[in-house]
Amino acid sequence: MSTILVTGATGHYGQATITSLLNKGVKPQMITALVRDESKAETLKELGVNIVYGNYEDYNSLVRAFSDIEKLVLVSGSDLEKRTEQQLNVVKAAKEAGVQHILYTSVERKTERETSPIQFVLGSHLATEKAIKESGMTYTLLRNNLYMDLLPWFLGENVLENGIYLPAGSGKIGFALRAEMAESVANILITEGHENKSYTISGEAVSFEEIAKILSEISGKEVSYTSPDPETYIRTVTTAGMPEMFANMFGGFSQAGSEGELNSENSDMERLMGRKPTSVTAFLKQLYQ
Secondary structure (H helix, E strand, C coil): CCCCEEECCHHHHHHHHHHHHHCCCCHHHHEEEECHHHHHHHHHHHHCCEEEEECCCCCHHHHHHHHCCCHHHECCCCCCCHHHHHHHHHHHHHHHCCCCEEEEEEECCCCCCCCCCCCHHHHHHHHHHHHHHHCCCEEEEEEEEHHHHHHHHHCCHHHHHHHHECCCCCCEECCHHHHHHHHHHHHHHHCCCCEEEEECCCEEEEEEHHHHHHHHHHHCCCCEEEEECCCHHHHHHHHHCCCCCHHHHHHHHHHHHHCCCCCCCCCCHHHHHCCCCCCCCHHHHHCCC
16 A cells, blocks of 8 residues: 655656655555656656556546555646636545645745735645645645755856846845755654644855855856846846746746745744755855856
8 A cells, every 4th residue: 555645746846746755665565656748757667666657637537546445635826817626626636535734835925915926826825725734634734945956047047157137136035955954854754743734944044145245256256147127128138039938937936036035034844854954155165066
């Protein structure tokens, strides 16, 4: 009988969670990977975990997939337009199938106002959290900050030559490595005492001013940092050829950083992992030294 199911299992976060569980001694037959396309699950099959088909928009497939599951990790979906409806389907199906505990990868934020610069992701997270709390299942909510893995995308390919151009002001963001976020999830799954709790999953918060200084020290070049207003940023980068979706995403998260929404003073990550998370400095040294 499988006791843990991970959704989005062929994605980076889901796969990292499964790998971390296996590294911590969980037997592969105790883990189920929910996949929409089995042809993408070869790596998971090689690990020996159970593979089960499930589509967020096919309710019955979810109920079947969740039968005999004790703990479900709902990795938030990537389809921003349909995500609320899809994830509410997952929560309802989990309840019907008898899942006892659900873990959800939500988002870090200081406020929940409708005018938030990250409302484009925040709305679906808040709706999913509400449904989980009202479901009667025990839960753990993970308020994930931004993936440090995506930091090079924010900085741009030629950051050492062109400098940093983002509307982030002097605000700090608690970037954390995706693999270490997933390790935190694995540790929650294999230990007790996490029922009906919310955890902040963030690294040490840094500003883009500080990142420019770190890059300058690493590279020996003077890396500049320019913080335009959000409208100027989006106009400038889309004119330069960046797709509007990415411009809005990078602009929105940067603006949220400037407003203090992503500055986590009290992260639970070190306690959950048993060590300090990887720092932005260490990550950038690996990339740019």
